[in-house]
Amino acid sequence: MPARxxxxxxxTPAMIGxxxxxxxxxxxxxxxxxxxxxxxxxLIWSIYALAFNLVLGxxxxxxxxxxxxxxxxxxxxxLAQFHLAYNLWICLGVALMTAGLAGLIVGLxxxxxxxxxxxxxxxxxxxxxxxxxxxxxxxxxxxxxxxxIARPPADLGIVAFxxxxxxxxxxxxxxxxxVVVVALWRLVHSPYGRVLSxxxxxxxxxxHLGYPVWLYKLSVFVLSxxxxxxxxxxxxxxxxxxxxxxxxxxxxGLIVMMTLIGGGLVSFWGPVVGVVVFLAARDLxxxxxxxxxxxFGLLFMALVLFRPEGIAGMVKSVLERRALRAQGGAALxxxxxxx
Amino acid sequence: MALIxxxxxxxxxxDRVVLEQIDLSVPEGELHGIMGPNGAGKTTFxxxxxxxxxxxxxxxxxxxxxxxxxxxxxxxxxxxxxxxQIMTLFDEFTARENVMVALPSFRARGFDARRAVAxxxxxxxxxxxxxxxxxxxxxxxxxxxxxxxxxxxALEIAVALAQRPRVLCLDEPTSGLGSDGTQRLAELIGRLxxxxxxxxxxxxxxxxxxxSDRISVIQWGQVVARGTPRELQENEWVKRSNLGRxx
Numbered sequence: 056m057p058a059r060x061x062x063x064x065x066x067t068p069a070m071i072g073x074x075x076x077x078x079x080x081x082x083x084x085x086x087x088x089x090x091x092x093x094x095x096x097x098l099i100w101s102i103y104a105l106a107f108n109l110v111l112g113x114x115x116x117x118x119x120x121x122x123x124x125x126x127x128x129x130x131x132x133x134l135a136q137f138h139l140a141y142n143l144w145i146c147l148g149v150a151l152m153t154a155g156l157a158g159l160i161v162g163l164x165x166x167x168x169x170x171x172x173x174x175x176x177x178x179x180x181x182x183x184x185x186x187x188x189x190x191x192x193x194x195x196x197x198x199x200x201x202x203x204i205a206r207p208p209a210d211l212g213i214v215a216f217x218x219x220x221x222x223x224x225x226x227x228x229x230x231x232x233x234v235v236v237v238a239l240w241r242l243v244h245s246p247y248g249r250v251l252s253x254x255x256x257x258x259x260x261x262x263h264l265g266y267p268v269w270l271y272k273l274s275v276f277v278l279s280x281x282x283x284x285x286x287x288x289x290x291x292x293x294x295x296x297x298x299x300x301x302x303x304x305x306x307x308g309l310i311v312m313m314t315l316i317g318g319g320l321v322s323f324w325g326p327v328v329g330v331v332v333f334l335a336a337r338d339l340x341x342x343x344x345x346x347x348x349x350x351f352g353l354l355f356m357a358l359v360l361f362r363p364e365g366i367a368g369m370v371k372s373v374l375e376r377r378a379l380r381a382q383g384g385a386a387l388x389x390x391x392x393x394x
Numbered sequence: 395m396a397l398i399x400x401x402x403x404x405x406x407x408x409d410r411v412v413l414e415q416i417d418l419s420v421p422e423g424e425l426h427g428i429m430g431p432n433g434a435g436k437t438t439f440x441x442x443x444x445x446x447x448x449x450x451x452x453x454x455x456x457x458x459x460x461x462x463x464x465x466x467x468x469x470x471x472x473x474x475x476x477x478x479q480i481m482t483l484f485d486e487f488t489a490r491e492n493v494m495v496a497l498p499s500f501r502a503r504g505f506d507a508r509r510a511v512a513x514x515x516x517x518x519x520x521x522x523x524x525x526x527x528x529x530x531x532x533x534x535x536x537x538x539x540x541x542x543x544x545x546x547x548a549l550e551i552a553v554a555l556a557q558r559p560r561v562l563c564l565d566e567p568t569s570g571l572g573s574d575g576t577q578r579l580a581e582l583i584g585r586l587x588x589x590x591x592x593x594x595x596x597x598x599x600x601x602x603x604x605x606s607d608r609i610s611v612i613q614w615g616q617v618v619a620r621g622t623p624r625e626l627q628e629n630e631w632v633k634r635s636n637l638g639r640x641x
Contacts, residue, residue: 062511245511246500247505252487256484257482259446262470263476264470266504267467271504
């Protein structure tokens with residue numbers, strides 16, 4: 056996609072609007088029959104989906120084992136809390152850096168590959184991490200996972216916030232979501248982001264323009280893994296536990312589904328839209344039938360077949376058509392007036 | 395001294411020898427044409443010059459430095475730009491963005507994630523200068539995929555020029571162009587001649603003979619004839635082959 060008119064801004068009106076809506080969620084979510092914890096989940100998965108879309112949507116790298124880095128972050132958060140320090144910032148930092156390190160190790164093996172080979176290697180490495188999580192019982196708790204992970208207070212030096220309450224945790228995660236959105240928005244519209252987008256369109260051309268393609272692929276993979284780890288750490292904090300299930304192929308597939316349904320390939324906000332639709336479907340359709348995933352799967356198939364640009368892409372094309380119609384109308388009015 | 399020099403370049407894909415022995419020397423500022431029948435190995439030789447294919451043996455020197463085993467991005471950084479026979483543009487980018495990412499100043503800031511591209515007018519100004527030089531300034535805001543074929547060809551050359559190359563490798567630049575497009579391209583390359591060293595593979599013989607300082611004929615993976623266009627027109631091998639019909 057060509058650069059947007061608001062690409063130069065650090066904070067856009069759309070961001071402010073979204074943040075205001077999100078800030079108001081705890082005030083009305085109970086009144087519509089939902090609960091504050093789903094808001095926490097939406098924000099955590101949105102951070103994860105935005106991080107994942109950096110790899111898939113921006114750089115065009117088909118990573119299908121990304122759950123591994125989310126899971127590494129979750130375990131690292133718990134283990135840091137048990138063995139290093141009961142400090143929120145240290146635990147989140149360890150989650151971020153451990154997942155980034157895992158991404159670096161995997162990235163070194165896969166950054167010279169492309170297409171199907173890249174995709175299969177990400178799945179294979181994802182399965183390795185998942186197997187380690189299950190088998191390294193002494194460290195990870197095996198299939199039982201890490202239990203009794205606590206929510207350390209957010210200590211800002213002069214004031215500390217207790218995050219044991221879901222609403223407090225919601226606002227803490229919202230603050231991190233704001234930071235991640237601003238940072239990623241700037242990144243995708245920076246020279247680095249444009250080079251990643253160029254690599255998605257043609258690795259060959261980018262290489263012949265003098266860009267070390269493998270290094271860009273490696274760097275974005277590490278960055279995306281680290282942010283996924285941050286989301287994983289928040290997830291462990293929210294769930295008060297870490298399980299190997301989040302690293303499974305099935306869970307890795309979910310983030311792909313969310314990102315594609317939302318329209319991550321054509322829109323910055325697509326992954327967030329996908330997360331909201333997925334979690335809302337889980338809770339709303341899931342309240343009616345246990346087979347909610349069947350209906351969501353059908354929706355996914357329909358979108359891939361008929362509107363591969365996803366929900367955000369559909370909205371975008373409707374808005375573009377409307378703008379074109381308005382332009383046409385203005386031109387006709389001008390014609391009749393001058394006639 | 396030659397700016398770009400190939401010496402005994404041999405390329406083998408499995409059992410198949412594609413280039414037997416290519417020796418070529420292009421002085422700075424020359425426009426060197428390469429012609430030959432389909433399958434002669436012209437594009438493979440281009441791929442060797444630009445790092446896409448590593449020769450099984452032989453050397454490629456750029457300004458005296460052996461670059462035969464460098465990667466495409468390392469060779470591009472040393473000032474070798476290329477166009478492709480099958481056009482390879484960033485289709486979702488506008489013409490301006492295509493040129494912008496090719497600028498050395500942009501490449502130098504490739505890992506910069508802190509500043510927005512839109513806030514730096516220098517990139518846009520530099521890109522527009524290049525677009526103006528190939529007659530595409532009016533199309534700067536049009537995405538590459540929406541441009542007609544001839545303009546896409548011109549954009550390919552603009553992208554290569556934006557790299558401020560010392561050597562410009564053009565792989566069949568008139569491919570798919572009508573007579574008007576070919577004429578415009580010939581005028582553009584004529585303007586570039588002398589300012590940049592150009593190596594051009596081309597099937598359009600009249601185009602190649604009218605623009606080249608010297609031409610090499612590749613057949614069976616080796617250079618079978620070489621000389622100025624006038625010398626080649628008198629060459630017995632060229633006369634006997636179909637290649638001489640259009641020269």
